[in-house]
Amino acid sequence: NLTYLKNLSLSNNGSNLSGTILDKILNFSKLDFAHLDNNNFSGTVPTQINQLNSLSELKLDYNSFSGILPVQFSQLLSLHYLDISSNKFEGRIPNFTTSVLGSLRIGNNKFRFNDFANEFPYYVQNYTYAGFEYSYYPQAKTDQVESKSVVIGGCITLKMSDDAIGSYIRYSPQDTFQWYKNGVLLVGKTQRELLINSAVTSDVGIYTCKSNHPIMPSLTLERNPITLTITQGAPLCIVAGTLIATSATGLCAGSVVNFSHTLNNSTSCGISSTWTFLGANGSVLSTQTTTGAANALSYTYALPGTYTVNIVSTQPGCPNVNMSKTIVITATVVPTFTQVAPICSGATLAALPTSSTNTPAITGTWSPALNNLATTTYTFTPTAGLCASTKTMTITVNPRTVPTFTQVAPICSSATLAALPTSSTNIPAITGTWSPALNNLATTTYTFTPTAGLCASTKTMIITVNPRTVPTFTQVAPICSGATLAALPTSSTNIPAITGTWSPALNNLATTTYTFTPTAGLCASTKTMIITVNPRTVPAFTQVASICSGATLSALPTSSTNRPAITGTWSPALNNTATTTYTFTPTAGQCASIATMQIVVNPIVTATFNQIAGICAGGVLNPLPTTSTN
Numbered sequence: 001n002l003t004y005l006k007n008l009s010l011s012n013n014g015s016n017l018s019g020t021i022l023d024k025i026l027n028f029s030k031l032d033f034a035h036l037d038n039n040n041f042s043g044t045v046p047t048q049i050n051q052l053n054s055l056s057e058l059k060l061d062y063n064s065f066s067g068i069l070p071v072q073f074s075q076l077l078s079l080h081y082l083d084i085s086s087n088k089f090e091g092r093i094p095n096f097t098t099s100v101l102g103s104l105r106i107g108n109n110k111f112r113f114n115d116f117a118n119e120f121p122y123y124v125q126n127y128t129y130a131g132f133e134y135s136y137y138p139q140a141k142t143d144q145v146e147s148k149s150v151v152i153g154g155c156i157t158l159k160m161s162d163d164a165i166g167s168y169i170r171y172s173p174q175d176t177f178q179w180y181k182n183g184v185l186l187v188g189k190t191q192r193e194l195l196i197n198s199a200v201t202s203d204v205g206i207y208t209c210k211s212n213h214p215i216m217p218s219l220t221l222e223r224n225p226i227t228l229t230i231t232q233g234a235p236l237c238i239v240a241g242t243l244i245a246t247s248a249t250g251l252c253a254g255s256v257v258n259f260s261h262t263l264n265n266s267t268s269c270g271i272s273s274t275w276t277f278l279g280a281n282g283s284v285l286s287t288q289t290t291t292g293a294a295n296a297l298s299y300t301y302a303l304p305g306t307y308t309v310n311i312v313s314t315q316p317g318c319p320n321v322n323m324s325k326t327i328v329i330t331a332t333v334v335p336t337f338t339q340v341a342p343i344c345s346g347a348t349l350a351a352l353p354t355s356s357t358n359t360p361a362i363t364g365t366w367s368p369a370l371n372n373l374a375t376t377t378y379t380f381t382p383t384a385g386l387c388a389s390t391k392t393m394t395i396t397v398n399p400r401t402v403p404t405f406t407q408v409a410p411i412c413s414s415a416t417l418a419a420l421p422t423s424s425t426n427i428p429a430i431t432g433t434w435s436p437a438l439n440n441l442a443t444t445t446y447t448f449t450p451t452a453g454l455c456a457s458t459k460t461m462i463i464t465v466n467p468r469t470v471p472t473f474t475q476v477a478p479i480c481s482g483a484t485l486a487a488l489p490t491s492s493t494n495i496p497a498i499t500g501t502w503s504p505a506l507n508n509l510a511t512t513t514y515t516f517t518p519t520a521g522l523c524a525s526t527k528t529m530i531i532t533v534n535p536r537t538v539p540a541f542t543q544v545a546s547i548c549s550g551a552t553l554s555a556l557p558t559s560s561t562n563r564p565a566i567t568g569t570w571s572p573a574l575n576n577t578a579t580t581t582y583t584f585t586p587t588a589g590q591c592a593s594i595a596t597m598q599i600v601v602n603p604i605v606t607a608t609f610n611q612i613a614g615i616c617a618g619g620v621l622n623p624l625p626t627t628s629t630n
Helices: 047-051 071-075 120-126
Strands: 007-009 018-020 033-035 040-043 057-059 064-067 081-083 103-105 146-151 156-159 176-181 193-196 205-212 226-231 239-246 255-264 272-278 284-291 294-301 305-315 318-329 364-367 376-382 391-395 432-435 444-450 459-463 500-503 512-518 527-531 568-571 580-586 595-599
Touching: 047 071, 146 156, 156 226, 239 305, 239 318, 255 272, 255 305, 255 318, 272 294, 284 294, 294 305
Parallel strands: 007 033, 018 040, 033 057, 040 064, 057 081, 081 103, 146 226
Antiparallel strands: 156 193, 176 205, 205 226, 239 255, 255 294, 272 284, 272 305, 305 318, 364 376, 376 391, 432 444, 444 459, 500 512, 512 527, 568 580, 580 595
16 A cells, blocks of 8 residues: 555666556545656656645656646646656646746657747746756657658648648747758748749758747757658649638628639639629629638628639749629618517517518518517517618617695594595506405405506505503592592593593482593594492381380480491480480491481370269278279
């Protein structure tokens, strides 16, 4: 298990160590030093190289590694020393300017100026580590070793740095070039491409080219040699190929027409073509010149009509080739549509027609997507190839008017609630209906729905229904019939107090229910109070029997025989000489009536008898009568 391997040294084994290895060391996540130099390893650098977060020193020099360095190389967080010299690497070098790298060696590979020119000043100024300086030269020769031939009198183009990697061009405008023939500098031949026109036998030779860059004076790139031979025979002459006219918007007035012109049988150079654009009346509109066997031009035809393009192509030692093209430019039609009527915000907006009302109809598409919330300008783009212009249509989206109403004031529960108005206070008024039905018992939100067809939004109104306050009063204690009954209070004990009136009139003779009616305008309910009027109890006493005048008369009892007894006092004072009516007055606080008692006092009567006549002594005397003659 080498997971924790920190130092790996396989240097200086020559051809004894070969094959791929870089994909294997990815498993050594703790790797710090990796010295793989001076062997015969090959393969490319894997994109997962950035997994080696602990790697600080990597030596790959003097091997056969190849390919493009992945950008992940620059993401090695601990890498201080990197030597990839003497391999076959090529292409853009990752940008190490933001890494901790201190030393970089890239010489003897297949790099070009363009691969590291942007970072070069930084590397030169900053990269020194453990005594090593930044090294970037020499580099391998460019392109391939080639053999080419050209017929005598023909032409050929030799090129340097023509080996692009995909779409990546391997030279830059700053590169300079110098061509050599058989090792001798060719004066004035300082372009990347060397044109040999009207070849002669003296042009035979071995051609090379050297390239430099202004900021890298120590590096000179040299092209692999091209061996050029001259063959006898006539040059291969051009013949007519194709002439095509196309337009992204059709051959329409105002459109840009693109011409593609090709010539066949040409392996030579020095070809020149003169383009003459003729108007509908034969007048010359424009003349232009192109070179090469395949080229293109564009021309804008502002007006409809029939036009001609004539092309005369020349090649040294060959007859001219004439080609012609007739172009019919059609007038551009403006699409017409029925204007969409304004809508209200949020209303349904039907899809716009994809065919115009023209005859024949013009098809196309509208943009942007329909928007039923805001006024929008839509653009109709005709189907490609139709001679029609774009067309705009503005669809007005009117904002919905918000109906306004006078807010209904809060009411008391069960109070009369007038019907809500069916016309708003806006000018002009908005008509509609309210829902739900009015409710004078609870706070309710009512929604006004405008009459169909009106551009107005719904509107809500909350009508507050306040619960009625129940007046509170101190209960009046029961009273005795006939007792004084104080006026009932006209203000309740609530805070704030509720004012009002009581009915019916006070009655101190019978238990009565009184109703309090709050003052008009107060949100309060009626309130009742029952005042109990207790009937007075009649005190009961044992009747005192009649007495004779002057007889003893016992004090009258101060407690009645009722249960419970009623206490009180009698008046007037007892009189045993005359019949008298006495009044019993109950002790205060007792619900009892007065009572009276008459005590009869009989006068003393003198009995009268008939006088008995005298008798003689010893005469018979009848018994005396036991009943007087009274």
